[in-house]
Amino acid sequence: MSPAANQIEHAAVRQHCKHLRLPTVAMQFDKLAQEAIKERQTHVSYLASLLGAEVEDRERRVVERRLHEARLPRMKTLAEFDFGKAPHISAAQIQSLAEGGYIAHTEPILFIGECGTGKTHLASGLCVAACQQKRRVRFTTAAGLVNELIEAQHHNFLGRALARWARYELIAIDEVGYVPFADVGAELLFQVISDRAERATLIVTTNLPFSEWTTVFSNTRLCKAILDRLTDRAHIIETGTESYRFRRTTEARQRARK
Incomplete structure (x- = not known):
């Protein structure tokens, strides 16, 4: 895949993540994809890791918000x-x-x-x-x-x-x-x-x-x-x-x- 096409795909993913309010997925999808390739993970394993990162970060932000509100x-x-x-x-x-x-x-x-x-x-x-x-x-x-x-x-x-x-x-x-x-x-x-x-x-x-x-x-x-x-x-x-x-x-x- 050409660099230009790769950039377009990355931009599309980030745009979808913005629309779906998935900021952690937007930040980590490329990094975790590279790790998945090196470790020969399955597509499902990669997806689980990516969504798990989003859930973990979201829970962290909820706790931070609760502590601030307290x-x-x-x-x-x-x-x-x-x-x-x-x-x-x-x-x-x-x-x-x-x-x-x-x-x-x-x-x-x-x-x-x-x-x-x-x-x-x-x-x-x-x-x-x-x-x-x-x-x-x-x-x-x-x-x-x-x-x-x-x-x-x-x-x-x-x-x-x-x-x-x-x-x-x-x-x-x-x-x-x-x-x-x-x-x-x-x-x-x-x-x-x-x-x-x-x-x-x-x-x-x-x-x-x-x-x-x-x-x-x-x-x-x-x-x-x-x-x-x-x-x-x-x-x-x-x-x-x-x-x-x-x-x-x-x-x-x-x-x-x-």
């Missing part, structure tokens, strides 16, 4: 978590949760512990694992979520905002307990939590035991209703009281002195 504060995975320095936390339990069964069964996860004990890291790691399973995930702080909903209500977009949050398969609400909420904010947060009860799941991190949640939600009945929905069939994981970050800083200073 708006994680930092990309922290469970593999990076040092369970050896967190004796209160069961590595086996966390790894089991990472498989995603709690999402399928709409079982909330609550991480309870002092600042610096790994709550946010674990919540982020579970969110990453869910994104890798191509689930729709969103990470937010409690204050950030409440502020967004109050602003939406102010501009008469509350229904639209709530519908957007309802589309996520998993929402992680970080730092419940650091900022007390006025009644309107507490009611909006309750609405998000209530709407997800037994339909979609939540991960919540808090530095407060349940007995002290009335310092955040001053309406006792509302506080009880929030806890009732969050703790139903929940995985409640205590992360302890000793700050991992503080201990890491102390150990680093000791090493520097030596």
Whole structure:
């Protein structure tokens, strides 16, 4: 085949791929064809390799999109978590949760512990694992979520905002307990939590035991209703009281002195 004819065929394949939205096939069909000739693959084997490359790249892009949409504060995975320095936390339990069964069964996860004990890291790691399973995930702080909903209500977009949050398969609400909420904010947060009860799941991190949640939600009945929905069939994981970050800083200073 002449070089000109070869170029025409390549251009036709790329045009078809553009029409069919197969970018990876367009990029790799020639390279994989040359490899197939050298390895004496069958036509079917070559086609399987080519389509497999497209599927693999497409799944990678879906995961990347899910991670971007999750708006994680930092990309922290469970593999990076040092369970050896967190004796209160069961590595086996966390790894089991990472498989995603709690999402399928709409079982909330609550991480309870002092600042610096790994709550946010674990919540982020579970969110990453869910994104890798191509689930729709969103990470937010409690204050950030409440502020967004109050602003939406102010501009008469509350229904639209709530519908957007309802589309996520998993929402992680970080730092419940650091900022007390006025009644309107507490009611909006309750609405998000209530709407997800037994339909979609939540991960919540808090530095407060349940007995002290009335310092955040001053309406006792509302506080009880929030806890009732969050703790139903929940995985409640205590992360302890000793700050991992503080201990890491102390150990680093000791090493520097030596």
